[in-house]
Amino acid sequence: MDDKPKVAPYGKWESPITAELLSGQSIRFQGLQANNSTRKIYITESRPSEGGRSCIEEHTDGKVRDLLPPQYSAASKVHEYGGAAVTIRPDGKLIFQDARTSGVFLLDQETADIAPIIQAKASFRYADFSINPTAPQWILAVGEDHSTDPIENLVVAINSDTGEVFKVRRGADFYQDPQFSPDGTRICWIEWNHPHMPWRETVLFTADWKAPTIENAIQHTKEGGVESICQPRWGFDGALFFASDRTGYWQLYRLSPGAREPQYIHLEGLEDGDFGSRQGYLGVTTFIALSATKLLATFNKNGTSHLMLVDANTEKHQELPLGLVAIEAEAIRRMSDTEFIIRGSTLTEPDAIYLVDIGDPENKRLIKRSADTQIPRLSISEAQHINFPRTVGEYREGSANAFFIPPKNPNFQGPAGAKPPLIMYMHGGPIAHITPGLALSRQYWTSRGFAYVCVNHAGSTGYGRAYRDELYGSWGILDVNDAVSCVSYLVSEGLIDPKRVGIVGESAGGYAVLQALTTHPDVWAGGVSLYGVSDLKGLITGTHKFESHFVQELVLQKDMTEEEQEQVYKARSARFHADKIKAPLLLLQGDADTVVPEEQTRVMEDVMKKQGRKVKVVIFEGEGHGFRKKESIALAIKMEEEWWEETLLLSAQ
Incomplete structure (x- = not known):
């Protein structure tokens, strides 16, 4: 039997990874809870096969139960991005926010009873729950009131016995992480105001809990400086642990009981990495107190996670x-x-959930994978971190980063002397990052013979605050220049065909696609923008509260006149520069998107057609900012594949 790989053009290889696997046989994890006494695990997951409904599964000793009837969806829309929609009470019952009614419900897993805790109001959203350990009728939550103008965010206390809701903290623009202390006598929370985002500047508070309100609120912030504080988590002795980037990286700190000033937990050799992360949605939990002295903390360096066991005392x-x-x-x-x-x-x-014993961590026990189907190991292409010089644009200081994933398929190889086409992925955010973790959505392309690269450009998390801050004032320029520098680097290394380079991105990544096509038109053979921004000024007036000042921070300089601001908005909005685009452009958009409204795509389509440029638009009915339905995900994959077939494969022939 001849096991030699078949020679076939790059991009034309047969792959075991199908659109059906990505759309119908995969789920997206959204939340995780554990009952220490019963050892039951609760997983909140979004299922494309059920229209993106957020379900809750119970896992007990290998047995799995679905807990939510089909009329419920356990998800939050606070800040539009949501998160932290489910929590667990001391008695093991679950509390969840229902996305469809905005109601908060109590779920009794033993009887399957679901009872409302408060009367649902479509105009009032809840998330980020914390139960008082000693008086469990009290629930802290982040509230978001859409009946007011402007929308009001606040910390609320819910009495689950009476259904009453009390406003505990208000006045700031945003809140997150309200948490009861282990003895139920104190609370903490984080707040911040426009124009900042949570990865830019936040404030940590603690206060005494005097039901149903608080007293003696104390602010714990670096004196005379700006910092981003995230993930306040109580320890067993009443100490409060959190991450702050006051050193330039999100490092760990401990606020001892009764203290005003936190202590830096200096972990030698780990000073130049992050223990915190972008708080773009609620409920982010990447470190916890495991015991009275031990912390479990995720350390991120160069976009890659490492789990550390930390003794907070020594x-x-x-x-x-x-x-x-x-x-x-x-x-x-x-x-x-x-x-x-x-x-x-x-x-x-791929993404999965495990049970781990610190005494035997290598033998972690699998609880659930995000995709049921096992992909042959030999078909998997591992992501490789690359650091490349900045060779494009006026700002060429330092270097930028990416994860490169070469084409790989054990049954195929490219023709002698040929180089593979490249698909470049620009992440959303834009203050976010791509990890090297296995993603079947990328393997879909590499197993077909495409090279794939995910650019962690200026502004990306996972590389410290200075790298994040580089993008402020330069969005639409520096991120795009980093992308072009990445292409130049891959070409110089002989890894790709420079005439067959496509670029794709979602949201802020879609904006980068449009900017790349207009400012560096000769680099790209094709582009795909998913719900990308084409008009910065239009986004400012049409987007949601959470990001309503974000664009200004990302593109404007201080003390600009109104005329100068208008010039910048126009200069960095692709709708005004469609005449420069040479590559065919595919635009994918949900008609229910409240973050980047459909108008952003429609106006780009219109100007492309007026300029005689090739453009195709697909509108997904009922989809918001990110496609959740099985049919939508499958169609988006199909449309993108056809686009690359035409622009990266057929056009080259």
């Missing part, structure tokens, strides 16, 4: 060899002093 630490390179979102829950639940992906395994 500051000694060790990495747990789990192989997880992407640990994000609501990712870690305590099971006991020596066990925990964790969500993450490896270089060769």
